[in-house]
Amino acid sequence: RRSSVLSSGINAEYGEEDCRRNLNMATKNYNEALSAERKAREALDKQKEQDDNFTELSNQVFGDTLTENPGVAQSSFGAHRVIPDRWKGMSAEQKAEIQRTRDLQKEEKQRMRDEEKELYNEYERTALLQAQKAILMEREKNRNAAELEKSIAEENMRLSQEQRANLTRLNKEIYTNPPTNDYFAQFNTSTR
Numbered sequence: 001r002r003s004s005v006l007s008s009g010i011n012a013e014y015g016e017e018d019c020r021r022n023l024n025m026a027t028k029n030y031n032e033a034l035s036a037e038r039k040a041r042e043a044l045d046k047q048k049e050q051d052d053n054f055t056e057l058s059n060q061v062f063g064d065t066l067t068e069n070p071g072v073a074q075s076s077f078g079a080h081r082v083i084p085d086r087w088k089g090m091s092a093e094q095k096a097e098i099q100r101t102r103d104l105q106k107e108e109k110q111r112m113r114d115e116e117k118e119l120y121n122e123y124e125r126t127a128l129l130q131a132q133k134a135i136l137m138e139r140e141k142n143r144n145a146a147e148l149e150k151s152i153a154e155e156n157m158r159l160s161q162e163q164r165a166n167l168t169r170l171n172k173e174i175y176t177n178p179p180t181n182d183y184f185a186q187f188n189t190s191t192r
Contacts, residue, residue: 073088075081090098
């Protein structure tokens with residue numbers, strides 16, 4: 001009996017140990033399954049996060065922000081209006097059009113400068129010719145005035161000589177008999 005008790009105690013001990021071992025093995029397997037499931041979930045989450053990051057990155061790289069699509073800034077109020085906070089600058093065509101306009105303006109301004117210069121030179125030539133004409137006219141006027149003065153002086157000299165000759169002839173030939181007081185007394189003596 002003792003041996004049967006001992007053997008049943010040993011069997012119970014072995015059974016308990018087996019039970020414990022089986023329990024530990026089951027716990028270990030369960031924990032390993034949980035760990036594998038957690039790792040798989042973490043790997044899946046990590047892959048999903050990487051996919052999301054890649055999608056966001058590709059959206060940023062190929063999106064309107066970094067490619068500077070000018071169509072984003074177009075206003076719905078008209079093609080000539082833009083949305084300032086989305087405007088990425090002018091397109092190459094717009095820049096080329098502005099450059100063409102600037103070149104045309106430069107050419108127009110240069111043409112106007114050339115015309116102005118030509119007009120100024122023509123004005124200077126005209127002013128010089130008019131000044132030369134004025135000098136020639138002034139000289140002609142002075143020459144005519146000198147000739148007129150000379151002819152007037154000659155005429156005056158001739159008239160002076162004629163007058164002297166007349167006076168001399170009057171005094172010597174005509175006024176040889178000067179009037180006396182009796183001559184003047186005969187006037188105003190009567191009422192008639």
